Amino acid sequence: MNKFGLLSLLMFVISATAFFVMRGPDGDIYLTIIVLGILSFIGLLFAALSKQLLWTILGVGVNLIPLIFAFLLLFAMGISEP
Secondary structure, X not given: OOHHHHHHHHHHHHHHHHHHHHOOOOOOHHHHHHHHHXXXXXXXXXXXXXXXXXXXXXXXXXXXXXXXXXXXXXXXXXXXXX
16 A cells, blocks of 8 residues: 555545535535645645555546535636626
8 A cells, every 4th residue: 555645546536626615606616626736736646646456547647626616616617707
């Protein structure tokens, strides 16, 4: 077991949990974008620090999902504002 690989997967779980906690009609979308971006970036760093190829590929794969989602949210918020 690689501790950086497990920490990378833990960052993904925390990102998904944070998204479900902060959503809703009164949720601050920009705070959600910042939190998802920071947690997925930290997860990508942990994935890069793990020296085993399996943990690196798995960590990068799952941590790109919230990062891309945060980017799409930011893009959608930019389009919706006049």
